[in-house]
Amino acid sequence: MALLAEQIKSVALEMGYEKCGIIKISQLDGYEEKLNERIDRIPEAKGFYQSMYRFTHLQDTYPWAKSIVICVRRYGKYHIPEHLNGMIGKSYLVDVRKDENSKELQDSLKLEKYMQGLGIRAENERGFSLAPVRFAAMKAGLGVIRKNNFFYTENGSWVHLESWLIDKELESIEVPKIKACPENCGLCIKACPSASLSEPYTMNPIACVSCVTTFMGRDMINEKYREQIGNWVYGCDVCQDVCPMNKNRWEEIEEFPNLQELSEHISLEKILKMDYSFLEEVMQPKFWYIDKSSVWKWKVNAINVMVNNYKEQYREHIMYSCNDSNSKVREMAEWAIKKLNLQ
Numbered sequence: 307m308a309l310l311a312e313q314i315k316s317v318a319l320e321m322g323y324e325k326c327g328i329i330k331i332s333q334l335d336g337y338e339e340k341l342n343e344r345i346d347r348i349p350e351a352k353g354f355y356q357s358m359y360r361f362t363h364l365q366d367t368y369p370w371a372k373s374i375v376i377c378v379r380r381y382g383k384y385h386i387p388e389h390l391n392g393m394i395g396k397s398y399l400v401d402v403r404k405d406e407n408s409k410e411l412q413d414s415l416k417l418e419k420y421m422q423g424l425g426i427r428a429e430n431e432r433g434f435s436l437a438p439v440r441f442a443a444m445k446a447g448l449g450v451i452r453k454n455n456f457f458y459t460e461n462g463s464w465v466h467l468e469s470w471l472i473d474k475e476l477e478s479i480e481v482p483k484i485k486a487c488p489e490n491c492g493l494c495i496k497a498c499p500s501a502s503l504s505e506p507y508t509m510n511p512i513a514c515v516s517c518v519t520t521f522m523g524r525d526m527i528n529e530k531y532r533e534q535i536g537n538w539v540y541g542c543d544v545c546q547d548v549c550p551m552n553k554n555r556w557e558e559i560e561e562f563p564n565l566q567e568l569s570e571h572i573s574l575e576k577i578l579k580m581d582y583s584f585l586e587e588v589m590q591p592k593f594w595y596i597d598k599s600s601v602w603k604w605k606v607n608a609i610n611v612m613v614n615n616y617k618e619q620y621r622e623h624i625m626y627s628c629n630d631s632n633s634k635v636r637e638m639a640e641w642a643i644k645k646l647n648l649q
């Protein structure tokens with residue numbers, strides 16, 4: 307069995323994964339306690355976190371599952387178009403989870419086939435995963451969880467985590483070599499624009515700019531954290547960007563497939579002029595947290611950023627949006643005109 311675990315790990319590393327570990331499914335038991343703790347500390351997030359209980363008692367849903375293979379892939383190596391930095395979360399710009407053009411997705415499929423070729427049942431869900439991947443990666447000793455809740459390796463937090471449930475009892479655990487957060491550091495907490503991250507090792511998803519600009523925030527005019535969103539149109543990287551443990555950890559040494567070309571279509575002004583067919587057929591498959599029926603949210607988010615940081619050049623675009631085909635966008639534009647005293 308030890309040989310089997312070594313084989314999987316060495317194939318994963320050869321493919322370009324930064325790390326690979328395997329833990330028994332019982333090692334995830336402590337996650338439920340962390341989830342309960344999170345809800346106790348942030349009771350308003352109870353509804354949001356309810357669905358995370360699917361990551362507990364995995365054997366009730368997958369009785370065949372014995373262990374979890376957990377792999378770490380660095381994404382902090384891609385060139386990020388400058389005008390999108392601070393506007394769209396970097397992990398989403400180089401999201402490998404469903405992008406068939408990415409080598410990472412191809413490798414992920416190959417690794418799965420490799421395990422199946424060894425006679426192992428291996429299942430992965432490439433969207434939100436079948437398991438709590440940070441907790442699993444920590445238990446496999448592949449890195450540490452820091453006060454901003456992110457999982458870090460030697461390459462910082464700019465890493466994507468992925469997992470497979472497998473039907474063999476295997477184990478491959480490392481001892482992390484990186485240090486914990488300095489005791490007196492709280493830069494991430496100080497920098498969080500909406501105080502979602504208000505204490506170490508916790509956060510309020512409902513207040514998180516990343517969540518408000520994607521899954522939530524469907525009533526932007528009355529959104530409590532509207533101003534705190536600042537310049538973010540989709541996602542938020544603030545608590546990672548300010549972290550000293552991420553200093554010099556992003557090296558722009560590779561191009562992500564089609565990102566440069568797509569980036570030329572994206573700016574606040576261009577979003578307001580985007581065809582709904584472009585939003586649905588090009589933007590949505592890449593930035594899939596906003597579903598097809600809600601792509602109007604891109605325009606609402608863009609107007610919000612224009613209001614938060616108004617420049618005279620935005621005026622005509624906000625005016626133009628008063629004639630948008632979607633009533634939510636028209637309402638937001640009319641609200642912005644009043645708020646900014648544009649008439």
Ligand code: B12
Pocket residue numbers: 337340341344358361395396397398434435436437438439440441444451454455456457458463464465466467468506507508509511514516517521540541542543545
């Ligand atoms: C739900 C979810 C969200 C939600 C809620 C976030 C949250 N923190 O709970 C929303 C939509 C807000 C979100 C946003 C983002 N997400 Co998200 N998200 C997830 C998801 C699907 C589940 C997370 C979860 O279970 N949360 C519940 C809490 C209780 O569990 P946890 O965070 O996994 O782990 C905690 C406990 O285990 C505990 N813990 C463990 N050991 C210890 C030890 C001590 C001492 C203590 C005190 C605590 C502790 O601390 C961990 C961190 O808080 C995971 C994928 C997955 N399947 O795990 C991705 C994931 C966490 N997201 C990720 C990313 C990149 C993001 C964004 C940065 C995207 C963006 N650019 O905007 C933002 C960041 C927002 C933020 N500040 O967290 C990555 C993080 C990678 C990394 N290096 O850590 C993940 C792992 C996805 C992936 N496959 O790589 N996300």
Ligand code: SF4
Pocket residue numbers: 497498499500501502503509513514515516542543544545546
């Ligand atoms: S992602 Fe942004 S809003 Fe969310 S906790 Fe981090 S800094 Fe705060």
Ligand code: SF4
Pocket residue numbers: 452453454455487488491492493494495548549550551
């Ligand atoms: S900013 Fe400081 S406290 Fe926050 S995660 Fe980084 S090192 Fe830890």
